[in-house]
Amino acid sequence: MQSRALLLACVAFLSLLAGLTGVRLAYSLAYVVLSLLALSFIWSRATSRRLTVTRESPSGTFTVGEPFTERFTACNHSSLPVAYCEVVDHSPIDGYLASRVCTLARRASVSWSARGVFDRRGRHSFGPLEARIGDPFGLFPKSIQVRAAGEMLVHPAVHPVDDLAPAWSGGSAGDGQPGRPLDVAPDVSTVREYQTDDGQSRIHWKSTARTGRLMSCTYDTPQTSGLLVVLDLGSAVHAGEAPESTLEYAVSLAASICHASLRRGHAVGLVTNDAAGTIFRTRRGEAWRLRLLDFLAVAAADGTVPVAEAVSCHGRSWRGRGGLCVITPDRNPEWVEALLDTGMRGTRPLCVVVEPTSFGAPGTPLRVSAAWRQALNWRLIRRGDMPTSDTSAHVKTR
């Protein structure tokens, strides 16, 4: 802009001198500067109108830590070369560097791929994209905007929670056997990719023939017991900043537990104390698992009702139906009392406390008394116990 203003001033000055004096060389000098400005303008406009930038983005649902690849193509349809083309990607994905600078010959295109990793759950969109081009003298830069691509949902990270499994696993009352449910009923809920430990009888041959890959059935097993997960989404109890925050840890834990339970055939329900008081009744199946993960992907700590209330409200009605798991960073012992008041029999509820002081919250940690230890299963999760950046420990959810 400054260069352009100075050159315009040059043109005016030189034109004035040339007009006053009539000297041919002065006119030539003025013509040089004037034609430089004019040609730069025409070049910039002509190339910007015939430039297209496209991106091929992945769509669907992903999980935190899952890599993705995008392919960008910048195409110049004009007869003039593009001296430089800055393709700037404004995707709000930390650490994702898809921006490139390229040059385009006349009627040519350039493609490149960019890889990134989703490091946060939630709804994300790729873009917007901005292509900045200009003439070689930087006098008339032009910017082309490409709107953001469609949204995708990133599920929270799912970690292996086998060490928590004995704490809540078990079937109906009296059946405390952990592990995979028996194939007692042929109610196929969905098909999925074959895994090495799937039985040969699980293979769904029609899907296999159609897709060309081995596909296994998953079954609903209504006789197995369920699990109710109570997730604390109160706004006042969480601490830290994403990705190292109690909320992220709690959500990730909830997702991990739900995923593991549903994969084992349990029925899982989810109760939260967010602003909407979201409740998911217990169900089984892959579709339910995805629905729970979809909710957890966008769950926000915006609730005002303490988790004790949710526990006391839903704990009593859940009594005897299966395991109960409370995930919270709340240091107020009211929810523990409420949990004890539910009078759970058969299985001891699991309390997963995400210690807020390790995330920078002031105050003292929750003290777990001996009586509570007797009555409940406790797991204490501190910051760093579930590193969100360590994607190698994540469980594949798809």
Added chain:
Amino acid sequence: MQTRVTLPSPVADLRRTAPSLVEFWVGVTLCALLMLATTWAVLAGDWVARAGGTLPVVLVGVAEAALLVRMQVSRAVAVIAGPLFALVAALPFTIATIPADGNASVAHLVVRYAGAMWLPQSLFSADGRTFLVALSLVLWVCAYFATWMAVRERNGGAAVFPCLFVLALNILNAPRSFGLVLPSTVAVALAATVVAQANLSRLAATWRHRSMVVLPGMFGRYMRSAAVMLGLVLLVAALAPPVSSYDLTQSILGSGSPGGLQSSTANRSSQPVGFSVDTVLGGAISAAHPQTLFRYTTDAPAPLYIALATDSQFQNGVWTHGEGSAIGDGSGGDVLWAASAPELGAETRVVHLDVTALTSDSTNATIGARSVALAPWVGTPLSVSVPANAIGIVRSADGAGRLLTVDRLELVSDLKEGTSLSITGAVSTATIEQLRGARQAYPDAFTQEYTNLPGDSATDTLIGIARDWTSGTGNSYDAAVAIETHLRSSAFTYTLTPPQAPDGTLPIIDFLTHSHKGYCQYFASAMAALLRAEGIPSRIVNGYANGTRTSVDAKGDTVYTVTSNDAHSWVEAYFPHYGWIPFEPTPPSQLGYYQPPVRGAVTLLGVGATPNAVPRAYAGHTPSALVLVLLGLLLVLVLLGLAGVWLARPRDLRTLWRRMAVVGRLLGVRRRPCDTDAAFTARLMAAIPPDRAALRRPRGDAGICSRSLRASICKALDEIAVLSGKAQFSSKGIDATERVRWLRCWRQVARALPRLVWRSLLARRRVVEDPYRTGVAAL
């Protein structure tokens, strides 16, 4: 749940990001070249003598700014250190120009030098040395500023602004405008390159700061695009005609001003080219702002030299007009000749001249204390159609005043714009033999008036030179021609800015013995004086040469326009019986293609006019466009031939692969760092387009004819790759037979290269026309 990404502002980026080493050196080099070109343009304008010291000053300025950039100092430091650096740069190269005045103390020198550094005064100083110091400082400021702005601030427009300003002033005000085209063009081209490079540097800094990956080939294409744009810009500027060639400053500043923005600088060093009655040597003149004076038509076969006044008195190196006597009744009509005047018979032809004044007072001159309008005339004037008095040597032997010679025709009233007058004159048609046979008995009046020389040492010098130059000649005409030829030889140089003669030496003597540089008055003065030294009556004629052919009038006669730049001086020597015979001692120059007169038919000076009204190209030294084009083609052919020889003669396999890489580039295949020889060869083979016959076959039928070019080239390339691999990895290497084989294969490829490149270009053009085909894939 989205988070916004805020990119850092570009301005903040640049302040934190120093230029890379490559950017730094490229920027500094371009700035140095720009300043050298600007200085060259200024030097070509001939502002002041011995100005070559400005070149190292600008280079030092560039170096100083580069040093500060490299040290990453702040702007404030650069500004504060500027004056000190200026002094350091300019002092060593300009201190010697200040003449010694006996006081060698440092303080005194500093005071004198400081006075020269006060630019508002020194730039307009009449003293050449002071002006030189000021010029050096101005150029240093441009260099320092340009380098800092281009390399450190990455602002190309600001960097080149002062240089463009200097170039503009130089073009408009330089004492010598001829010769500015090339350096100005180079400077402007370099200025544009600096702007492009500064922009690229700024962009690169931004990309680095934002960690943006730059795909290969960016920088090369960027500069290529800049070069193409620059070429188009220069072409447009060269071809576009000026809107007007009229000098408006004349009407703004008033007549009598030299025009344009010269004013004080003109006072200092140069006067505009123009007619003057007397011939006074010394001082530079400028052809920058010609004024259109009058136009004429004639029945002569060629454009004419038009006389206005003659000088016959030579004293102290100055030629002045003779007082003469006036004759005429102011009514116009025939000029009265004495009965004993030279015959105007068989050896003359009467020529008519019709003149129309295009500006008022276009032929006015100051004679004594009077401003007199003069009538133009040719040859020996016979009549004039407006009231005028003829001034010359009058003979009154028979009681009636008759003219022996005409020195000038003074009009009774001034010549107004649009006034027309007709003049007839007698132009000599004497042949060379006739002139050689002319007697040497001159009338007394001629001897008194037209052969006198002062009795001083200068005359002795003139006599000696004349004798030396005319040795071997046997008559007056041959002697005159010998002098004329000697002055037109390469020993003498035409220039509008001759050097000042040393004190105590007459300019004419300095011209003849030392400098050998001058303009038409120098040459005419010298010849006239040398002729007189040989005893040949001579005089200087002041008037206008040729004019420019501009149009054709209603009667079909060619109209010539005369401007102030056509002012000229030539010599006439007197030959009894034939009268005043003109001679042209001035060599061709940018102001005119002066040629000696052709004797015999019509002795008319001048050969054909050129259509340009502003300083014409010097046709004698400027090669024609056709010659230039042919030379250019020859150069291109030579270069192509050398390239072909280089390509076809690799010394060994290592240099062969360099040539192979060039072949690859021509075919559109760039060798990647990860490519082995075999891989690269495979890509080359894939890139060779199929033969035309194969292209015409329907898709699917891609049978390759064994005798096809593609097949043979692929086979040759394959053999080269195999032999290359053997040479690299085999313990025994390759023997002489295999060496001959790979050389033969390579020559086969080199011979087929033009065809392959052509086919590749055609194939690429066909591919590119499909807009959905993607091109280069990176990463």
